[in-house]
Structure formats: C-alpha cells, structure tokens
Amino acid sequence: MKMKMKMVVGSLLLLLLLSGSTDGRCFCQLTGDLDDCTCDVETIDKFNNEQLFPKLKKLLESDYFRFYKVNLDKPCPFWMTSSHCGLKACAVKPCEPSEVPEGIRSSPHSKYSAEANEQLVECEQAGRLGAVDVSLSDETRRALLNWSKHDDDAERFCVLEDEESPDSQYVDLLLNPERFTGYKGPEAWRIWNSIYEENCFKPLTVKRPLLPDSFHSGPGGEANTFHRWLQGQCVEKRAFYRLISGLHASINIHLSARYLLDDRLFQERWGHNVSEFRLRFDSELTAGEGPKRLRNLYFLYLIELRALAKALPFFQQPSFRLYTGRPEEDQSHKDLLLDILQVARSFPLHFDETSLFTGDEKEAAKLKEDVRLAFFNISRIMDCVECFKCRLWGKLQTQGLGTSLKILFSERQIEALPSSSDQRPRFQLSRQEIVSLLNAFGRISTSIRELQTFRSLLAEER
Numbered sequence: 001m002k003m004k005m006k007m008v009v010g011s012l013l014l015l016l017l018l019s020g021s022t023d024g025r026c027f028c029q030l031t032g033d034l035d036d037c038t039c040d041v042e043t044i045d046k047f048n049n050e051q052l053f054p055k056l057k058k059l060l061e062s063d064y065f066r067f068y069k070v071n072l073d074k075p076c077p078f079w080m081t082s083s084h085c086g087l088k089a090c091a092v093k094p095c096e097p098s099e100v101p102e103g104i105r106s107s108p109h110s111k112y113s114a115e116a117n118e119q120l121v122e123c124e125q126a127g128r129l130g131a132v133d134v135s136l137s138d139e140t141r142r143a144l145l146n147w148s149k150h151d152d153d154a155e156r157f158c159v160l161e162d163e164e165s166p167d168s169q170y171v172d173l174l175l176n177p178e179r180f181t182g183y184k185g186p187e188a189w190r191i192w193n194s195i196y197e198e199n200c201f202k203p204l205t206v207k208r209p210l211l212p213d214s215f216h217s218g219p220g221g222e223a224n225t226f227h228r229w230l231q232g233q234c235v236e237k238r239a240f241y242r243l244i245s246g247l248h249a250s251i252n253i254h255l256s257a258r259y260l261l262d263d264r265l266f267q268e269r270w271g272h273n274v275s276e277f278r279l280r281f282d283s284e285l286t287a288g289e290g291p292k293r294l295r296n297l298y299f300l301y302l303i304e305l306r307a308l309a310k311a312l313p314f315f316q317q318p319s320f321r322l323y324t325g326r327p328e329e330d331q332s333h334k335d336l337l338l339d340i341l342q343v344a345r346s347f348p349l350h351f352d353e354t355s356l357f358t359g360d361e362k363e364a365a366k367l368k369e370d371v372r373l374a375f376f377n378i379s380r381i382m383d384c385v386e387c388f389k390c391r392l393w394g395k396l397q398t399q400g401l402g403t404s405l406k407i408l409f410s411e412r413q414i415e416a417l418p419s420s421s422d423q424r425p426r427f428q429l430s431r432q433e434i435v436s437l438l439n440a441f442g443r444i445s446t447s448i449r450e451l452q453t454f455r456s457l458l459a460e461e462r
C-alpha cells in the first residue's frame with residue numbers, strides 16, 4: 001500500500017517537474033476539448049475547490065488575517081524608479097503632465113497627440129486603480145496596537161526588518177483586493193524580467209521564450225533551447241524557476257478574473273475577461289507556454305500545501321493564539337485554522353520535499369543558501385514595483401512563499417517543538433509570517449478555483 005502511494009506521488013512529481021515533455025495535454029479541459037487523459041490535476045482541483053477553498057476563504061476574512069503590516073515606502077534598491085505613474089502621490093490625484101514619465105514626454109509625438117493623451121489616461125487609471133486604501137477606523141487602529149503588544153511578548157525567531165520600520169503600516173487586505181490595476185507596459189515587464197533573468201540562475205545566453213521582442217522573430221527554437229536548459233538544471237533550481245513562474249501565473253489569473261470591464265467612475269464593473277485569460281494561457285496564442293505556466297501554478301500549490309501540512313504542530317501548541325483580544329473568536333478561528341491544516345495534511349498526493357537539498361552535503365548547503373539569497377533578492381525587487389497595490393500583493397506573496405520554504409526546511413525543528421511552554425521553542429513564526437503564509441496560499445487556492453470558472457466560460461464560448 002505504502003509502496004503504491006509512493007509511486008503515485010512519484011509520478012505526480014514527475015508530471016509536475018518534467019515540464020518539457022509533450023504538452024498541453026493535461027490542460028485539455030482548458031479549451032473544452034474532451035480528451036482521454038486522466039490527470040492528477042483533477043484531483044487537486046476537486047480537493048481544493050470542494051474541501052479547502054471554502055474554509056480558507058472564511059478564515060481569511062477574519063480580523064487576524066485581514067490586517068497585514070507592510071512597508072510600502074521602501075526605495076527600490078536596484079534602479080531608479082523613474083515613472084511617477086502609480087506612485088503614491090499620483091495615486092490619489094491624477095498624474096500631472098509633468099509627472100508623465102520622461103520616456104513618454106520626450107517621445108517624438110507632441111504631448112497633445114492622441115497617443116500621449118491616451119498614455120496620460122492610462123497613467124491616471126493605473127494611479128487610481130493601483131492606489132492602496134490604508135483607511136482603518138480608529139477603533140481598529142487601537143486594537144491593532146494592542147495586538148502588536150501581544151506579539152512583542154511572544155518570543156521571536158527573528159525580526160523582519162519591514163515589520164519594525166516606522167514606515168510600516170497596517171493594510172486591510174479585504175479593502176484592497178488583488179485585481180486588475182492597469183499596471184503594465186515596460187515598468188511591469190522590467191520587474192518580471194529582472195526576476196527571471198537575474199535571479200533564477202539562468203545564463204544570459206539562454207533566452208526565455210515569449211520575450212516580447214523574440215516572439216515574432218523565432219518562436220519554436222528559443223522555447224526548445226530554454227526548456228532543454230531547464231531540464232538540465234538540478235531539481236532545486238528547476239523548482240525555483242517553477243515557483244516563480246507559478247506565482248506569475250497566479251497573479252495573471254487574478255488580473256483576468258477581476259478585470260475592470262467597465263471603468264466609468266463610480267460605476268466600475270469587475271469580472272472575468274476570457275480574452276485576457278486566453279492571451280496569457282491559451283496554448284496556441286502563447287506558443288505552448290500557457291499550459292506550462294498553469295502546471296507551474298499547480299506545482300506552487302503543492303509546495304505551499306505541503307508547508308501548511310508540515311506546520312500543523314506549530315499551530316497546535318496550546319500557547320499559540322490567533323490573538324485579537326477577543327478570546328472566544330480567537331479560539332474559534334484557531335479551530336478553523338487547525339481544521340484547514342488537517343485537511344491539508346489529508347491530501348493524498350503530497351509533494352516529497354526530501355528530494356530537495358539532498359545529495360552531497362556541502363553542495364546541498366550551498367544550493368540551499370543560493371536559493372535563499374535569490375529569494376531574498378526577489379523580495380527586495382518588490383520594492384521596485386511602482387503600482388502600490390501590486391507591490392502590496394507582491395510583497396505578501398513572496399513573503400508567504402518564503403515562509404513556506406522556511407517551514408519545509410525546518411522539519412526537524414518543528415518536530416522537536418517542546419510540549420510544555422516553559423522551554424523556548426526553536427521554531428517560531430511571527431504574526432506577519434503567519435498572515436502572509438495563509439494569505440499567499442489563499443491567492444493560489446483562489447487561482448485554482450478561478451481556473452474552473454474560466455474552463456466553463458471557455459467551454460461556453462465554443
């Protein structure tokens with residue numbers, strides 16, 4: 001029995017890791033075509049959409065999880081953020097012509113040309129939609145102060161720099177949903193590009209498929225070189241790349257699922273935009289890349305799910321509370337959280353992370369450190385995201401994924417958690433890490449749920 005399970009897990013892993021093989025087949029459902037492939041992706045869909053997602057959604061609406069402390073004012077450490085579009089000042093009021101990016105102003109077109117005007121409108125829109133609503137009632141503000149006193153009493157594993165900064169502020173995540181913001185073009189592209197190009201262990205000589213300027217020149221060849229390169233990587237580096245790609249896919253699903261369909265002020269209408277979805281994920285429109293991106297999303301899902309399952313003993317500690325100062329509510333939310341983690345644990349096809357960072361001990365340690373540094377670097381790149389709402393969700397999701405990795409690689413410390421509260425535990429998670437862990441997973445879980453909606457919308461279209 002156990003043996004059989006191992007094999008199932010093994011083949012799922014294989015399916016997920018070998019992204020280079022013949023393709024799109026697992027996502028045949030996406031285009032509505034019937035196909036004979038039975039695929040583990042369906043198991044994940046069913047598990048997520050029916051069992052996990054409804055509970056998780058409820059939990060994330062609770063006060064403990066809706067307030068995330070974040071510093072959105074850190075300067076970008078890597079380059080000058082030149083565009084003012086989407087910056088805070090310009091987010092509340094529409095951009096002045098003088099605030100329009102240099103590149104646009106100095107374009108050969110006069111600033112009164114139709115194109116410049118269009119860009120101005122786009123900039124205004126991005127500013128408005130990208131703004132973060134930091135409003136909190138006085139009562140909430142006072143309560144949060146109380147909570148942080150409680151958090152400070154708890155012994156901490158390490159202090160995250162952001163959390164302590166005087167510039168950090170609480171943001172109500174429910175007031176700031178992740179959705180279409182109009183943030184696109186060169187600035188948005190630059191962020192993803194520097195993540196993929198400089199932080200995913202990829203040599204410059206290997207071109208990523210579907211770079212805007214390489215797509216039309218020669219699609220097939222570059223994609224092949226790229227996927228061959230990826231195949232040749234050790235499992236850790238490949239996994240790293242796939243996690244980032246999965247995150248990217250998830251963000252794009254959210255943009256397509258909560259698209260601004262009608263943008264008359266005060267009459268905004270948000271909803272699914274199937275064309276936008278197809279542009280990003282349709283096999284034909286993306287030269288086969290779309291289905292791979294979606295598979296990376298499932299890979300990311302499995303990694304974060306695994307981390308939640310592993311973290312159960314930490315949250316089970318009697319001394320652990322989801323503190324908001326209202327004992328009854330705190331207890332019922334803790335029960336709900338434990339219930340969710342038990343469900344996560346019950347998932348039959350868990351990812352086996354012991355295959356990561358094994359092998360030669362010295363080499364493994366170096367790899368682990370490389371991955372940690374690259375990850376840390378990516379979280380700093382988030383400070384370069386000019387759209388504040390995107391920055392908020394980008395930071396939250398990278399921190400959540402970072403926390404997942406921390407959990408996965410702290411298995412021994414978690415198992416060794418003391419049963420009585422007078423010993424100092426060697427494994428700790430801060431409130432910020434807990435909030436980001438669950439909310440980041442909530443995003444991926446929502447994406448998987450949204451895929452189902454897109455599948456039926458696509459089927460209707462035919």
Ligand SMILES: *[C@@H]1O[C@H](CO)[C@@H](O)[C@H](O)[C@H]1NC(C)=O
Nearest residue numbers: 139140141142143144146325
């Ligand atoms: C903060 O905590 C104190 C003492 O624990 C309590 O008396 C007070 O009502 C709390 N304030 C808020 C806003 O929850």
Ligand SMILES: *[C@@H]1O[C@H](CO)[C@@H](O)[C@H](O)[C@H]1NC(C)=O
Nearest residue numbers: 078194195198199373374377
């Ligand atoms: C961190 O990211 C920046 C910007 O992409 C890059 O220039 C730099 O080489 C990266 N550093 C490390 C250590 O990966």
Ligand SMILES: *[C@@H]1O[C@H](CO)[C@@H](O)[C@H](O)[C@H]1NC(C)=O
Nearest residue numbers: 260261262273274275276279
């Ligand atoms: C949906 O997305 C497409 C592609 O980005 C865009 O051209 C179209 O205007 C969008 N539809 C609506 C109703 O906004």
